[in-house]
Structure formats: structure tokens, C-alpha cells
Amino acid sequence: MKLSEVDWSVLRRPVVVLGCSVALAVAFVASAGYYSNGVTHRHAMQEGRLSSARTRYLALDDEKRLIQEYYPQYEELGQQGRIGKEQRLNWIETLRQAASRLKLPSLRYEIGPQTEPTLDFPVPTGQFALFESEMILDIGLFHEEDLLRLLGELRKRAAGLFSVRGCRLEPSVKEIQTDPSQANFQARCTLSWYVVNLRTDTGARPARRRIR
């Protein structure tokens, strides 16, 4: 039977029934799919929250152990000025006391702004970062060993951690003087003062790229 020969008046009701049924079925399936997808998504999120909460809870023991093991060291390092804010006043006072104790003919210092350097040795990365301040010392020395004594005094008494990046030592007179208030040698040293602190606690400049 050709389509043109079909008497649609006979098929009207079945066509309507089929159309309505298909539409209803599609509506059922779509609504069920929408509902099911939504519930599945929320279920997955809830599972994630549970997993996270369980992990955090189970990690609490580790947290306790870490705190018991490291917090005393953390506090001690804080008292030593190696963690927390850098203590420039302490450095200056230590320099003055050392210069006085060693009877240095002259000692000039210059401290640069704090930066967060790109380090060339491996360090853990987290909430804490290592910050660096550069200090330049121009020292008049009666005896060359006074340089080592000065650095030793700094290491022993100053709050913080420093590394000597470089020094230049040369005689400042042709003939050695016997007057201890006169400098026989002149030294110029560059020190890096390091302090570990929370990234949010400092106004340090952004990381400085070291040029090779």
C-alpha cells in the first residue's frame, strides 16, 4: 500500500496514541535521567566529602606526631631568629657589640630589602618560604684574623642564619701599623641573611631570578 493510498482518518487515533506515548516516554526518561544525574552528582560529591573528612581524621594522628616531633624545633628556631620575622635591630646591635669587643678600627654595614630568592639548592615548598636579605660589610681590620672573629661573633650571637657569599681582603697600608686603632687591612664582605617565614607574613619582594 502506497503512502498516498493511506486513509489517515483510520490511523488518526493510533498515530495520536503513538505520538503521545512516545512524548510521555521521552518525558519520563528525560526527567528520570535529569533526576538520576543530579542525585549521582550529589552522591559523588558527598562521597568525596566523606573521603576527605575520613582522610583528615586519619591524618590527625600524623599531625599530632609531626607537631610533637617538629614544633619544639620550630619554637627553638624561632627563638634563634631563623623562623619568623628577621631581626635587623638584633643584627645591628650584634655588629656594634662585636666591633667594640674586637676593637675594630672601622665597620660599616648596609642591608638591602628582603626578597624571596629562587634558590639553587633543593628546599621543601609549602606555606613557608625562605627569605633573603643582603648585607654588605666594609671592615677595617688591625689583624686579618679579626675578620674570622667578626664572622664568628655574628654566627654565635646574631639572631638568624647567614651565609658569606664572598669577601675581599687586602692590606690598607704599605707598612704594618702597631696602633690597634688603625686599620692595616680592609675587608669587604657580602652576606646573605636567611629567615624562614609564612609567605603571607612578609612584605618581601617577589622571587628574584638568579642569573647564571
Added chain:
Amino acid sequence: MISSLTSRYRLARRRVLLVGGGGAGLFRFERGRISDPLLFATDEVGVGGFGEYLRLAPPDPLYILVDLVEEDFRLDTVPHVYGKDREAVLETKTARLFRDSRYTQAIFQERETQGRRDDLYLFTSLMRPEVLDPWVSQLARLKVPVAGIFSLPMVSRSLLRRIPITAENVLLVTLQSRGGLRQTFFDGGRLKVSRLAAMPRMEHRRVVPYVIQEVERVRRYLNSLRLLGRGNPLEVYVLTHGSVLEDLERQARDGPTTRFTMVEIDSLSQKLGIESLTNRDQPYGDRLFALLLALDPPANYYASSEETRYFTLRKAGNAMTAAGVLTLVAGAGWSAIEFAKGFDRQLEMATLAKQTAFYEHRYERGKARLPNLPADGRNIREAVELVAAAGAYRQAPGPVLTVVSRALDEFPEIRLDALAWESSDRPGRGNTGAAGNAGRFRGAPPRREPATDNTRPYYQIVNIKGHLAPFDGNYRLALERVNRFADVFREMPEVDQVTILKRPLDISSRERLSGVASLTPGVGEALFELRVAVRTVGEALRS
């Protein structure tokens, strides 16, 4: 499932229009029961009444069963061919046998065993198709779904199975209400010929002898056609009811050529699952054939596709409705399952939420017991490790100065003019300016490669400028002492590299050379410059 469908089919409503000479009877079949016929004469009033009935009645499927004298049966052979050739041969043969008839049919009987081994066909036709026109036109006008036009002798074939009858040569005899005696002959279950004879008015005294006489006439006819095998008697089954049946049982006598078997029509009622097939003392088989057709309709026999158009549409409509219902049920079922799963997940989510709250509560309680810290334990550890890492790599001049001091101990004649050092990760690098170059905050810092592990060595590169004093102008000795001074550094295990940057006298052929060659003391200087790279990681940790 199949039995359910079968029973549903038995319950479905349908109608059978039995068209005979002079009129038609309409049987309604519903819920396994068949009604008394509605009779319509073949005149204007009868056909009009039939149309009116169709207009008012529900549009149930209708089967047309023809029981007409005008139906002709011919046995003939055609060449044994296949496919379209067979269709063409049959069409040609049918057209030759029955001119001007649009209701024809050819039924394969068997293949001959001898000669050309042609195919034997039974050709049937309604010789006067216009007999059906009044009824068919009404049906078409009112869009009644006509399932087909069927031949009563063909329908009666199913009786052989239902009674059952297994004999070879069977003559099935029934009385028809329109005054006919239907005799149908089967050979081995295959319809061979059928005849409808006009019967005298319904008087027992005259009917029974007439039946016996007609049977004998047909037997002789079959014999003449050589349809009856020698020695095989004709098995005559008379299906009737009431007093006619009783009279026939008394009067019909078996002979060597004919054997009678009387079948009470009502005895088939139980087999056909119906209460009664007869009405009072009526001996007719009309209702039986109508029921057979309604219960077990064969494929359409005579009707054209145009005549069964509305039945086809009805089937298509039913299929669409069924598809729609199935789609709806499937969609609803799937949705129900998804909703149920979703509901289960929602219930499970409540449990998960409780478990989450439990762990969070325990976590918060545990955390409250911990001291108030600026960061968590992991970060505290990292801060401590960061300090340790920075401390491990810090540099101090102690090791370098110790090395230089040890070397100088062996050379009292060497005077230092300047000492500069800086840290580097490459022994060949370093500068001569040391802090002088490294100074000022925006200046270039010591150039160091990023370390990949904690064991990478670090160096302090020291530049030593000095001269020999006293110097008497003996450059050979001065060169020898400076070389020896450099060798002392090289012999130290912590020294990685020693380079003489400047000698007291440059005796290479590339440079200009000038001086004073007199023996006067104090003339000339023995200046030199060395670069020494000392490995310091390890030492630095101890500094």
C-alpha cells in the same frame, strides 16, 4: 505467553459474513461465543439493512465466507517452474480457465510422478464476482476492515483435523441454510473438488433420499475423473443434526464403494470450545463453518489488497498502538528504575552525610586538643627542614683561610697583597673582585646552578695576589717558588683546582718582555696571582 495471546485472540471480536445464494448471514463472534446470524437478502432492502447495520455496529474485523454455486474448481497441471515464471504461468493458466473473473486462486496439490513431472494445481474461481459486489461495496463505503474473502470448501479442510478424519478419499457433506447441499471431496487431505447442489424444501421425507442420491451421483462423478482409487471406498462424512441425522443413520447403507459416517455437529462443540453449534432442530452447518473461519482463519483467499485495505490499516494502527504502549511502558519502567536508584542514592547520601559529620566532629575535637599553631604539622616540619637546608648550604670563609694559611706556612718569603673569595658551584668560576663585585644589592649574585640533590659539592674560589720578598731579581727561583706554592695547594685533598693567573715573569713567546738585568738588589718585583677552588660542602656544615 502464547496461550495467553491465543485466549486473547479467542476473546477478540470479529464477524463472519456468510454469502450464499440469494442472501448473506452475518455471525458475530465475541468472547468465545458465536451469535445467531443476522440475515440479509440480496435485494435493495437487504443490502440497505446490511449497510445500516455496518454503520451502527462497532468496526470489528469482518471475514467474508462464500458458499456459492458459482464457485468453480478445476484441477490442472502447469510446468514445474519457479519464481516469477511460476507466477506468470499460473496467471496465464488462471486467465484461460476463468475468463472475466477477478476472484481466482491456484493451490498447489502435488507434483506428478510421471512424464514431465508437472505441478498439479487446484484452480478455483467465483465465476460471477458481481454476486459479491453489493456486500463488498457497502463494506468499502463504510471503511469496514475486511480481513479477506474465503472459500467455504477451503475452510472446511480444517474439519479433517478437528474431527479427526484420516481416510484417503473423503466426501464431506453438509446442509446449508440457503437450500444447498455442499459436498467437498478430499484426497489425502487435499481438496480436489467441491459442489453445491440446490436442495428441495426442508422436508425430511424428501431430503434424506436426496442426500443419498446426490452422494452417489458425486461418487460416480469422482470415479469418472479417476479421483477415486480402485478398491478404495468413498468415505462419506455427513455433518448434520437432529431428525435429519437420525433419518440418515437409518437410511444410509454402506456399500463396497461407499461408507457413511454420521457426525453430530454438536459433538464438535466441545472440541471447538463452544456451547452449541446448532439451533433447535436445524441440520445446517452454516454456524460451524463461520466458527471455523472465526477461530482459525487461513490466509486471505480471494480478496484484493484494495478490498482488505482497511484491515491492513487497522493492523498497522494496532501495531502503532501496541508500539506506543510498549514505548510508554518501557519508558515508565526505565524511569521507575532510575527513580528507585536515585532514591536509594539519596538514602545512601543521608548515611554518607552522617558519616562525614561523624569524622568531621572527631577531627574538630582532635584538632581542638592540638596547640594553636601558625600552620599545620606538615608545614611546621617543612619550615624546620627549610632552615636545615639553608643551613646546610651556608658558606663561611673559615675552610678557605685555613687552606691558605697551611700553604703559607711553608713559604715565609711570600707576602699577600690581596685575598678575595666567593662561593660557587663550579670550581672554574669565580672572580677576582669577590665581594667587590658581589656587593651592592642589585649587583649580580654568585652564579650557581640549581642543585638537584643534597650531595652536590659547593666551592669557595679564592684569588690570592702576592709577591716574593725579598726578591733579588732571580726570576728562575721566583718562578720555581710560585710553582711550588701552587703545587702545595694541589696536594691538599680538599682543593679541587689550582690555576696560576699571573707569574713573576711571563716568559711565553706571545708577550713582550722587558726588565733590568743589573745585580743591584731591590730592582724589579716578583708578583703573582693564583686561583684556588676549595670544595666546601661538608666543611661548611661544620663552620
